[in-house]
Amino acid sequence: MTVTVDETTENTIDVLDRGFLALDGAFASDLAVVNAARVSFNIASEEMSERDEGLIRFLMRERHGTPFEHGYFRFLVKAPLFVVREHHRHRAGHSYNEWSGRYSKLEAEFYVPDNVRTQVGKPGAYTFEPVEPGVRDATREEIEAAAEAAFASYERMLDLGVAKEVARTVLPLAMYTKYFWSCNPRSLMHFCSLRNSEHAQFEIREYARAAESFLERLMPVTHAAFIANGRSAP
Amino acid sequence: MTVTVDETTENTIDVLDRGFLALDGAFASDLAVVNAARVSFNIASEEMSERDEGLIRFLMRERHGTPFEHGYFRFLVKAPLFVVREHHRHRAGHSYNEWSGRYSKLEAEFYVPDNVRTQVGKPGAYTFEPVEPGVRDATREEIEAAAEAAFASYERMLDLGVAKEVARTVLPLAMYTKYFWSCNPRSLMHFCSLRNSEHAQFEIREYARAAESFLERLMPVTHAAFIANGRSAP
Amino acid sequence: MTVTVDETTENTIDVLDRGFLALDGAFASDLAVVNAARVSFNIASEEMSERDEGLIRFLMRERHGTPFEHGYFRFLVKAPLFVVREHHRHRAGHSYNEWSGRYSKLEAEFYVPDNVRTQVGKPGAYTFEPVEPGVRDATREEIEAAAEAAFASYERMLDLGVAKEVARTVLPLAMYTKYFWSCNPRSLMHFCSLRNSEHAQFEIREYARAAESFLERLMPVTHAAFIANGRSAP
Amino acid sequence: MTVTVDETTENTIDVLDRGFLALDGAFASDLAVVNAARVSFNIASEEMSERDEGLIRFLMRERHGTPFEHGYFRFLVKAPLFVVREHHRHRAGHSYNEWSGRYSKLEAEFYVPDNVRTQVGKPGAYTFEPVEPGVRDATREEIEAAAEAAFASYERMLDLGVAKEVARTVLPLAMYTKYFWSCNPRSLMHFCSLRNSEHAQFEIREYARAAESFLERLMPVTHAAFIANGRSAP
Numbered sequence: 052m053t054v055t056v057d058e059t060t061e062n063t064i065d066v067l068d069r070g071f072l073a074l075d076g077a078f079a080s081d082l083a084v085v086n087a088a089r090v091s092f093n094i095a096s097e098e099m100s101e102r103d104e105g106l107i108r109f110l111m112r113e114r115h116g117t118p119f120e121h122g123y124f125r126f127l128v129k130a131p132l133f134v135v136r137e138h139h140r141h142r143a144g145h146s147y148n149e150w151s152g153r154y155s156k157l158e159a160e161f162y163v164p165d166n167v168r169t170q171v172g173k174p175g176a177y178t179f180e181p182v183e184p185g186v187r188d189a190t191r192e193e194i195e196a197a198a199e200a201a202f203a204s205y206e207r208m209l210d211l212g213v214a215k216e217v218a219r220t221v222l223p224l225a226m227y228t229k230y231f232w233s234c235n236p237r238s239l240m241h242f243c244s245l246r247n248s249e250h251a252q253f254e255i256r257e258y259a260r261a262a263e264s265f266l267e268r269l270m271p272v273t274h275a276a277f278i279a280n281g282r283s284a285p
Numbered sequence: 286m287t288v289t290v291d292e293t294t295e296n297t298i299d300v301l302d303r304g305f306l307a308l309d310g311a312f313a314s315d316l317a318v319v320n321a322a323r324v325s326f327n328i329a330s331e332e333m334s335e336r337d338e339g340l341i342r343f344l345m346r347e348r349h350g351t352p353f354e355h356g357y358f359r360f361l362v363k364a365p366l367f368v369v370r371e372h373h374r375h376r377a378g379h380s381y382n383e384w385s386g387r388y389s390k391l392e393a394e395f396y397v398p399d400n401v402r403t404q405v406g407k408p409g410a411y412t413f414e415p416v417e418p419g420v421r422d423a424t425r426e427e428i429e430a431a432a433e434a435a436f437a438s439y440e441r442m443l444d445l446g447v448a449k450e451v452a453r454t455v456l457p458l459a460m461y462t463k464y465f466w467s468c469n470p471r472s473l474m475h476f477c478s479l480r481n482s483e484h485a486q487f488e489i490r491e492y493a494r495a496a497e498s499f500l501e502r503l504m505p506v507t508h509a510a511f512i513a514n515g516r517s518a519p
Numbered sequence: 520m521t522v523t524v525d526e527t528t529e530n531t532i533d534v535l536d537r538g539f540l541a542l543d544g545a546f547a548s549d550l551a552v553v554n555a556a557r558v559s560f561n562i563a564s565e566e567m568s569e570r571d572e573g574l575i576r577f578l579m580r581e582r583h584g585t586p587f588e589h590g591y592f593r594f595l596v597k598a599p600l601f602v603v604r605e606h607h608r609h610r611a612g613h614s615y616n617e618w619s620g621r622y623s624k625l626e627a628e629f630y631v632p633d634n635v636r637t638q639v640g641k642p643g644a645y646t647f648e649p650v651e652p653g654v655r656d657a658t659r660e661e662i663e664a665a666a667e668a669a670f671a672s673y674e675r676m677l678d679l680g681v682a683k684e685v686a687r688t689v690l691p692l693a694m695y696t697k698y699f700w701s702c703n704p705r706s707l708m709h710f711c712s713l714r715n716s717e718h719a720q721f722e723i724r725e726y727a728r729a730a731e732s733f734l735e736r737l738m739p740v741t742h743a744a745f746i747a748n749g750r751s752a753p
Numbered sequence: 754m755t756v757t758v759d760e761t762t763e764n765t766i767d768v769l770d771r772g773f774l775a776l777d778g779a780f781a782s783d784l785a786v787v788n789a790a791r792v793s794f795n796i797a798s799e800e801m802s803e804r805d806e807g808l809i810r811f812l813m814r815e816r817h818g819t820p821f822e823h824g825y826f827r828f829l830v831k832a833p834l835f836v837v838r839e840h841h842r843h844r845a846g847h848s849y850n851e852w853s854g855r856y857s858k859l860e861a862e863f864y865v866p867d868n869v870r871t872q873v874g875k876p877g878a879y880t881f882e883p884v885e886p887g888v889r890d891a892t893r894e895e896i897e898a899a900a901e902a903a904f905a906s907y908e909r910m911l912d913l914g915v916a917k918e919v920a921r922t923v924l925p926l927a928m929y930t931k932y933f934w935s936c937n938p939r940s941l942m943h944f945c946s947l948r949n950s951e952h953a954q955f956e957i958r959e960y961a962r963a964a965e966s967f968l969e970r971l972m973p974v975t976h977a978a979f980i981a982n983g984r985s986a987p
Binding site for chain 3: 365366367369370373374376377379381387388396398401402403404408411413416420423424427428430431432434435438441442445446447448449450451452453454455456457458459486
């Protein structure tokens with residue numbers, strides 16, 4: 052009735068220059084959606100039928116969300132802090148545990164974007180376009196130099212005996228961290244509807260695309276209905 | 286890293302006279318708790334050690350709850366309506382889908398208690414004691430007769446062509462229903478701390494005991510720490 | 520910046536034959552939505568402008584939900600149990616405390632519908648139509664008689680000394696109960712989008728209409744945008 | 754039945770060197786707790802009595818949490834990013850909207866600690882002690898210099914036409930931001946139990962102390978019971 056995916060390299064997707072999203076495990080299936088819905092009629096399916104596929108499309112379209120809560124995904128994520136700050140705003144149906152800079156020394160890994168862009172258009176209708184190669188290189192150098200200078204400052208304070216929780220305050224939002232993320236299919240779709248979207252910042256969108264690919268792999272009918280519904284989560 | 290339990294008869298526990306609680310599937314382990322906690326130091330365990338067991342006891346005692354959210358249990362439950370009403374008050378980290386009386390005809394199955402009791406003591410300090418055999422028999426007859434009369438009334442209204450959603454309003458709280466219930470280890474412990482308790486009503490306690498036995502089976506270290514902590518959930 | 524409504528009779532709306540929905544208090548305004556949204560630009564409004572109204576319509580349309588969470592409504596509700604069971608399924612952003620039949624004797628008040636209907640059409644496309652007057656009268660008599668018989672049985676068991684928590688199991692879903700309900704504007708809109716809907720059962724829809732009228736009174740711009748958006752909650 | 758506090762200067766508490774926590778509004782009272790609890794017996798209080806105070810102490814001690822959900826606090830907070838990251842982990846019953854660096858330019862305001870400390874002791878039993886004056890001054894200079902260098906780098910990239918959402922990635926965790934925070938009395942107590950604690954980092958503890966002072970002001974009986982219960986939230 053369910054598909055279980057264990058940790059293997061095929062479950063790790065590289066994201067950005069140094070990050071990744073790995074499916075650490077899952078217990079999720081289209082059939083669980085169907086059965087959670089059919090229990091309202093006191094009936095169950097043993098395997099997916101065409102009618103069951105139609106039911107999932109119906110549930111998605113009519114925004115009957117609760118049957119999509121009966122599943123589970125657990126990811127291990129490595130992402131820059133500014134991405135994590137956006138990610139962790141998602142609350143209902145999401146759980147997180149993250150690497151802490153209070154008691155362990157952080158590592159000198161920073162996101163340096165390939166995709167350097169400029170913002171064009173008016174408030175409410177911004178779009179982004181790549182910058183000139185010269186600006187791109189200058190930006191990458193700025194970010195790299197700023198990150199290295201900050202990390203050097205961090206280490207100097209640690210050498211002085213300053214507590215890690217104080218010294219870390221100089222570290223930049225480009226720094227990578229790691230965290231476990233658990234969610235259910237419904238909360239995963241909410242995340243993807245907001246973050247695998249043209250309105251989302253490029254970097255978090257890369258993580259959302261990676262996460263959505265696991266939804267597609269484990270729950271193909273649900274994912275197809277989600278796409279057909281314009282990525283509007285139920 | 287995880288234990289997966291598929292639907293088999295050994296995963297169904299009979300509860301009360303006609304009810305049950307069945308583990309429909311799970312993805313839960315003590316190791317996932319440990320790794321969710323250890324990610325704060327950017328380290329991981331591959332299998333449980335004695336130190337890991339100590340960590341789980343520490344997390345439970347200090348009420349660090351989030352590492353216990355990275356797991357999943359899905360149950361199929363058959364229970365009387367008055368139990369369901371108490372159960373579904375548990376919100377954070379719990380998902381439910383239930384048999385609906387709006388579009389399908391309900392079945393004539395009712396809870397008739399073996400354990401008929403009387404309430405003794407003063408407000409705030411009630412306890413319950415078994416009634417005399419004669420009162421017990423009279424009570425069982427009352428409940429059975431009332432349930433049958435209500436169901437007969439329900440069927441008469443259906444025969445008149447009245448909508449199921451109207452006719453069902455005469456049905457009693459003793460009637461059995463069915464539902465899927467998903468939760469994580471932390472929300473399961475919250476449920477058990479309040480409902481597998483001497484303060485809980487006998488009937489829901491039977492369901493909580495059954496649910497807790499699956500926590501014990503899949504996450505023995507977590508369960509032992511939960512018990513050692515006086516069933517106070519983290 | 521806020522509107523506070525204290526308990527007065529004008530805040531009580533009669534619902535069904537013996538129920539009500541009363542606004543027990545609120546702290547909610549359109550301006551709070553605007554300011555929660557404008558904080559992303561580090562600016563604030565002191566009173567609503569036309570531009571602010573446009574902002575609320577934009578947030579609703581684009582499903583930016585979080586700015587609608589910064590407000591509060593508290594209701595006291597009297598409703599039949601079958602309505603309460605549907606209501607309390609709404610979890611995120613909702614809080615409830617209800618009259619308990621474990622320790623206090625319940626009262627003989629039951630919902631007897633004026634609006635007796637029959638269900639027509641096929642699964643997935645049901646509609647409801649009024650029954651003939653004769654069927655309506657027969658149904659009302661059935662429900663009234665069943666409720667009275669159940670309550671008499673309840674009282675006989677109490678007279679025998681049986682615990683209230685056991686005796687109450689014969690009581691029907693038509694019985695009235697009371698509860699406090701707290702929510703925020705966003706969770707209130709989610710409730711209204713699902714329950715003030717033609718797909719919802721007539722009786723809960725009456726409660727949702729009443730609740731929505733308080734949203735309209737305290738947050739008129741938000742409510743107008745909600746309606747313009749087809750009652751699709753952000 | 755409720756106390757409403759409007760925005761005035763007396764509702765703003767300065768926190769750290771440049772931050773604050775301001776009560777933007779509230780709708781909260783001890784009486785609402787009492788009435789949410791007493792509705793289980795279908796009774797209500799019009800004003801607090803000694804018995805009502807005892808009831809609140811009982812609810813707190815026995816961890817009956819739901820009656821504490823029927824109230825509302827809304828704060829406007831200015832805090833450094835590393836504090837915000839800890840704060841926003843609190844999910845159930847909390848809502849946030851924050852200043853965004855995607856579309857508006859951030860300001861050069863950074864937290865430079867007076868309280869520079871060193872970490873002593875072993876893992877699991879750390880404590881913090883002030884550093885020598887020389888180390889303190891060197892640390893303050895490090896943090897100030899690092900923040901200024903990062904902000905200069907941010908501005909250089911903006912001058913090059915780089916999108917704000919890219920340029921901001923060099924900014925440090927010491928930078929101040931602003932956000933609205935809504936919660937209920939129960940979720941506020943959960944926050945205070947974890948963050949107004951000797952285990953919490955000094956800086957977030959300052960915010961938690963400020964927030965707790967508003968709980969004390971508006972719900973004095975609840976706050977006293979919370980303290981008597983060792984700040985263990987119900």
